[in-house]
Amino acid sequence: MSPIFASELAGDPVMTTEGVEIGTLENVTVDPETGTLDAFIVVPNSGRIDAFDRNEEGQLLVPATSVKARSDYLLVEPDGG
Numbered sequence: 774m775s776p777i778f779a780s781e782l783a784g785d786p787v788m789t790t791e792g793v794e795i796g797t798l799e800n801v802t803v804d805p806e807t808g809t810l811d812a813f814i815v816v817p818n819s820g821r822i823d824a825f826d827r828n829e830e831g832q833l834l835v836p837a838t839s840v841k842a843r844s845d846y847l848l849v850e851p852d853g854g
Contacts, residue, residue, distance in 0.1 A: 778833045781798065782798050782801065782813075782843070782847065783798055783799060783844055784797060784798065785797070785798045785843070785846065785847045786845070786846050786847070787813070787815050787835070787846060787847045787849060788796075788846040788847070788848055788849070789824070789848075789849055789850070789851045790841060790848060790850050790851070791847070794818060794846070795815060795817060795822050795824075795825075795833065795849075796812070796815040796816050796817040796818045796822075796833060796851075797815065797816050797818075797836055798813055799801065799815065799816050800813075800814040800833060801813050801814065801837075802814065809837075811836075811837060811838040812834045812835060812836055812837060813834075813835040813839075813840065813847070814828065814832050814833070814834060814850075815833040815834075815835055815837075815838065816832055816833075817831070817832070817833050824851035824852070825839075825851075831835060835849050838843060839851070839852075
């Protein structure tokens, strides 16, 4: 399997495993000490999404452990997987 770059993911729609489209992927964060993927930053479709924390700009912070698959959508588990 070839690697997936963060720049390829930006703009992907994000949907929960429950079938709710929650927003669009804007960026990813990496732990600078370990180099591991930390979170996906998602611009929400609406303000009514309570499954994930938010940053100071109101974007959703989806833990990397919540991501289950990528095809037409980045599929995430609302409870953190």
